[in-house]
Amino acid sequence: MEQSAYRQVRARGFGAYLPCLPVKPTNPRARKLRPLFPGYLFVEADLQAVGLSAFQYVPYSSGLVCFGGEPAPITNEIIQGLRRRLLELAPESAAHGAQLARGDRVVIVEGPLAEWEAVVDRRISGKARVRVLLELLGGRRVPLELPVSQVNPLSRT
Secondary structure (H helix, E strand, O other): OHHHHHHHHHHOOOEEEOOEEEOOOOOOOOOOEEEOOOOOOEEEOOHHHHOHHHHOOOOOOOOOOEEOOEEOOOOHHHHHHHHHHHHHHOHHHOOOHHHOOOOEEEEEOOOOOOOOEEEEEEEEOOOOEEEEEEEOHHHOEEEEEEEHHHEEEEEEO
16 A cells, blocks of 8 residues: 555655565556555655654554654665665666656756756656756746656655
């Protein structure tokens, strides 16, 4: 139920990452992507601002992983390293981009446009790339194609 929990967390406005690897199921209707860490997903939230209770009753979730009553923090460097490694293992799956959908807000994390925000326009079929719309001065939106490894999801609009 990781995908369902992922959608619930994103619908509440939090960033989330569900690392997946491609599989070749015997049933053609079965899932083609399986979670790398079954039963877990990474959530980005300011717990000082929203509190632990924001995640207490998320459907399909057992709550946050805690040690000694404190949530287990994961650094952004660890997440980026995980994303890069998954793309090395299975670039055709676009493992971290599998959850990106049209209208999602993202931040560009690599390259000359690092730290700029954009909106996902569409996934590029068969490639580990995504087309985003970068908003410039005057509200003009410019389409830009990037590897999915260069964007991080923010919150769904």
